[in-house]
Amino acid sequence: MSTNAIADTSFLIDWAKYSKRDLLFKIFDTVWLPEAVLNELKSENTVMWVVENLTRGKMALFPELANYREEALKLMELSSRYPVRRLDYPEAYCIAVASDRGYIVLSENGAAYSAQFLYARAQVWRALEVLLELIRHNLIGKGEVYKYEEETLHRFPTKDLERLGL
């Protein structure tokens, strides 16, 4: 499994609300953030967490590069051929980078989640997959999934929770 991830805004703004948010770095050595993500953050809580981890070297900014930009646009076009939600540019950029560099995409975007099953090479993890990895490493208990939902006001599909025996 890659020890590098690239996160979009939809993941960060929820994950930053979680009291055990720093456990993310027990799974990933580096969490890359596309530069544009910084413009989308607003709350003191999220910005402080991001800046703190940029300072610690646990997070790093991923530059906007022409080759990935082009690949992201291709992915957006490709996504429109399927009768499910199409990709937006920020998630498409993360997928383009992750596909090429072997990173894992961290996103709560439904289109990004669908993309990995249809046309994208990269793995896309929601907070749920991160929590499951933490459970697998005995870093948290199963009950933590519900705590995450409570603390972040995020809701995981009941089906997914049932399937995982939660």
Place this chain on the structure above:
Amino acid sequence: MEKNIIEELKKREEEARQIRRKQADWNYINNQPTKLKLALVHYIETGDLYVSAKIAGITVEEFNEQRIKARIPHVN
């Protein structure tokens, strides 16, 4: 195989849409300025945070706070 995956993903999207529609505070939403109201409805229908934020003319995180105030769950 791909057809089954697409059907499963479409079903997930529809279920998430129904949950958002059902749990949203429509009274709050209908009392917002036009652009924000349209953006919140767009979010309910699509679950798309990025485009909804662009419609509202605010950052993704600011829009997410509006989503929470409108009691629209983030289902994924």
